[in-house]
Amino acid sequence: RKEVEQDPGPFNVPEGATVAFNCTYSNSASQSFFWYRQDCRKEPKLLMSVYSSGNEDGRFTAQLNRASQYISLLIRDSKLSDSATYLCVVTPAGGSNYKLTFGKGTLLTVNP
C-alpha cells in the first residue's frame, strides 16, 4: 500500500456542484494531515489542515477518519477558480514530523 494514495481524477464538475475527494494513508500512527492545492505550473499552497474533529473553512470541509485511515475534502458550490490539483499531505509518526509525504494529487476541473 502506498504511503499516501489519492484518486488522480480528473474530476470534471459544473459550477455550483459539490465534489469530494478521498485520500488514504498507510501509517496508522500518522499525526498531522493537510490539504494543499496546486494550480497548473505553480507551487503548492496550503489549503487547510485536517483536524480529528473535522473542520470547515467557508465552502471547504475536511474530515479525518483514523479508524479507516483516510481523509476527505468536500468542496461545496464549486467555482471556476477551484480548478486545481488537490494534494493530500501526511506527516509520519516517530518524530520525523518534518518529512511530509505528499500524494500525487487529484485534478479538479470546474466547468462553466
Place this chain on the structure above:
Amino acid sequence: GAGVSQSPSNKVTEKGKDVELRCDPISGHTALYWYRQSLGQGLEFLIYFQGNSAPDKSGLPSDRFSAERTGGSVSTLTIQRTQQEDSAVYLCASSLGGRDEKLFFGSGTQLSVL
C-alpha cells in the same frame, strides 16, 4: 521577504554540467525543505534543514546532489554532472519549524537537462 524566493526560475543545462539552485526562505523560518516534482508526479522529498543542520539527507537521489544552508537563511542545492533524469521542478519550502509543519513554497526552479 514576503515569501520564499527561488532562483533561477528556469535553468537549461547540458548533460554533465553542474548547476546551483538557490532558495531564500521567509524571514524567521528556521526549517527549510527541498522537494523535486517531475512532470505528472508527486512531490519527492530531497532534504530538510533545521537551522544550518541537515538531519535528514535520505531523500537525495545520489551523491551528485548536495545542499547547504548558511546563516540559517539562504540554501543552495547543487547538482553535479547533471543527467537527463534530473530534469524536474525543484521546489523549496520553509516553515517556522518545531511542530509547525505548514509549508510555504517558492515558485520553483524548472531544470531542463539536454
